[in-house]
Amino acid sequence: KNIVILISGRGSNMEAVVRAAKAEGWPARIAAVISNRPDAKGLAFAQAQGIPTATVPSKQFPTRAEFDGALQLEIDRFAPDLVVLAGFMRILTAPFVEHYAGRMLNIHPSLLPDFPGLDTHGQCLAAGKQEHGATVHFVTAELDHGPIVAQARIDVRPGDTEETLATRLLVEEHKLYPYAVRLFVEDRLRIEHGEVRVLDTQ
């Protein structure tokens, strides 16, 4: 299977997926890493791994529709079976999302349906929650609302700040995302009535 990963910045989740695919010998190939920002730090890692990279600079497109159209063309050059959003900080248009329906995943740093959108660690602290987490979900037109594939949980500790939560959660994200992407690659995910069913291995 061909996987195209989209990033906007650091790319540590992309890195975790790339490393797991290699170490665990997935029946998959990271076909490309594409950024909407030319200065995304993660591009250097991908290049060092010999993965093709591309940049579609979102700043240069006057409308979301034009950017998403250009991005779709670039992605589809690599004939992806799966598009993996890894810290890709863009709101996507409905036609773009529809084009990749059932084959685009995102990781969001909260226990969805709690705290969609930005500043999830701050939202979690402000709400006084005892638990925080991350969610991998299929991408649908409504932001951070698609069918949930898997979640990872951490306890909120006394004295936690946005930074300590983010740091502790990132460790879990780096296990969760490779796990979820691997389920897709192994063809073990089905979307039924808007919910994900995970098939057992034989």
Ligand code: GRF
């Ligand atoms: C992660 O916390 C991810 O859940 C969120 O943005 C962050 C991206 O980090 N969507 P990185 O670029 O993968 O290092």
